[in-house]
Amino acid sequence: MPGDWRALLALVLVFGPLSLFSIGGGASLLAEIEHQAVGVHHWTSPREFADLFAISRAAPGPGTMLSALIGWKVAGWPGALTASVALYLPSSLLVFVTARLWGRWRGSAWHAAVENGLAPVAAGLVLAGGIAVLRAMPGGPAIWITAVVATVLLMRWPQLNPLALFAVSGLLFGVFAALGH
Amino acid sequence: MAEGGRRDREGAGKAQISLAAIAIAFFWLGVTSFGGGTAAWLYRAMVQRRHWIDDQAYLSGVALSRVMPGSGGVNLTVQVGQQLRGGAGAVVAVVGLLSGPLVIVIALAAAFARIAGSALAHAVLDGVAAAAIGLTFATGLVLVPRGASQFGQIAIVAVTALTVGGLRWPLLPVVSCLAPLSIGLALLQQRWRR
Numbered sequence: 472m473p474g475d476w477r478a479l480l481a482l483v484l485v486f487g488p489l490s491l492f493s494i495g496g497g498a499s500l501l502a503e504i505e506h507q508a509v510g511v512h513h514w515t516s517p518r519e520f521a522d523l524f525a526i527s528r529a530a531p532g533p534g535t536m537l538s539a540l541i542g543w544k545v546a547g548w549p550g551a552l553t554a555s556v557a558l559y560l561p562s563s564l565l566v567f568v569t570a571r572l573w574g575r576w577r578g579s580a581w582h583a584a585v586e587n588g589l590a591p592v593a594a595g596l597v598l599a600g601g602i603a604v605l606r607a608m609p610g611g612p613a614i615w616i617t618a619v620v621a622t623v624l625l626m627r628w629p630q631l632n633p634l635a636l637f638a639v640s641g642l643l644f645g646v647f648a649a650l651g652h
Numbered sequence: 653m654a655e656g657g658r659r660d661r662e663g664a665g666k667a668q669i670s671l672a673a674i675a676i677a678f679f680w681l682g683v684t685s686f687g688g689g690t691a692a693w694l695y696r697a698m699v700q701r702r703h704w705i706d707d708q709a710y711l712s713g714v715a716l717s718r719v720m721p722g723s724g725g726v727n728l729t730v731q732v733g734q735q736l737r738g739g740a741g742a743v744v745a746v747v748g749l750l751s752g753p754l755v756i757v758i759a760l761a762a763a764f765a766r767i768a769g770s771a772l773a774h775a776v777l778d779g780v781a782a783a784a785i786g787l788t789f790a791t792g793l794v795l796v797p798r799g800a801s802q803f804g805q806i807a808i809v810a811v812t813a814l815t816v817g818g819l820r821w822p823l824l825p826v827v828s829c830l831a832p833l834s835i836g837l838a839l840l841q842q843r844w845r846r
Contacts, residue, residue: 502820
């Protein structure tokens with residue numbers, strides 16, 4: 472179906488370029504994926520985006536499965552595979568090609584400057600991702616307070632298992648919702 | 653001398669690791685590395701348990717993963733697969749790493765789609781998402797450089813977060829401007845210190 476091909480092409484055109492801009496890991500793309508999926512292409516509603524974000528964080532593996540979920544939402548399994556390949560292939564090829572050169576650059580002033588220079592951009596992008604998801608969520612004090620409490624807990628005790636925190640928080644929200652009805 | 657000999661033997665051992673073994677090892681790494689810390693789990697599985705690569709190769713790989721775009725865990729996996737069996741090793745390792753989580757995450761989403769009408773299910777997911785936002789903020793804040801000499805870097809963090817997150821400017825042009833600026837700043841500071 473031509474419509475399907477167009478959808479898959481759109482996924483490639485969104486995630487392919489992002490692959491080479493995911494500085495400091497997939498989390499740095501969160502804000503842009505939200506912008507593209509909700510604002511530009513209307514692949515999901517804000518509500519659905521927040522749900523997919525939560526599901527992607529509860530699953531194992533590298534934290535970038537959100538793109539696969541968006542692809543799946545757009546075009547089923549072919550969409551999930553297309554989005555994943557588009558997101559991972561360009562950056563993986565780049566690493567594959569540069570891995571050999573990298574050894575030669577070790578210890579040079581350039582190497583340190585690239586590493587130190589990219590770190591603040593990566594930090595800013597990750598924080599932008601948190602802001603983007605907060606905006607996509609329905610809002611309300613419970614969500615804000617939980618996000619702040621989770622931030623403080625995880626910064627204070629970095630060895631804390633985030634999954635346990637997700638489970639407790641999900642359970643609390645569920646219990647409150649059940650009591651409220 | 654002794655170390656060189658050990659490395660040679662390791663090199664000989666590496667040639668014998670089959671693609672199937674690589675695929676299986678990375679498949680398990682994928683489905684068992686929860687919470688996004690794939691690089692740390694990879695260290696345990698591939699360096700400490702299987703001795704497929706040594707500490708130095710791991711650290712060099714981590715450093716490259718940091719400056720290259722892409723998920724750190726996937727970038728490390730590409731490099732380990734490449735060291736073990738070249739291009740085929742890299743492909744097999746990445747496919748092994750991602751296939752398990754991909755199936756699991758879509759199974760979760762499909763299961764959720766069936767109960768998406770339920771207010772309770774939405775409430776639970778809101779709770780998970782709110783805590784996951786906390787994890788995102790904590791990860792970003794840990795990366796923020798500290799110290800009075802880092803004023804420029806902190807400003808770059810703030811400008812990036814506000815333009816991309818707050819004002820919803822597109823990421824590609826923002827990063828294209830800020831990344832070279834930030835690297836230039838780091839270069840200047842290195843010269844200044846010397």
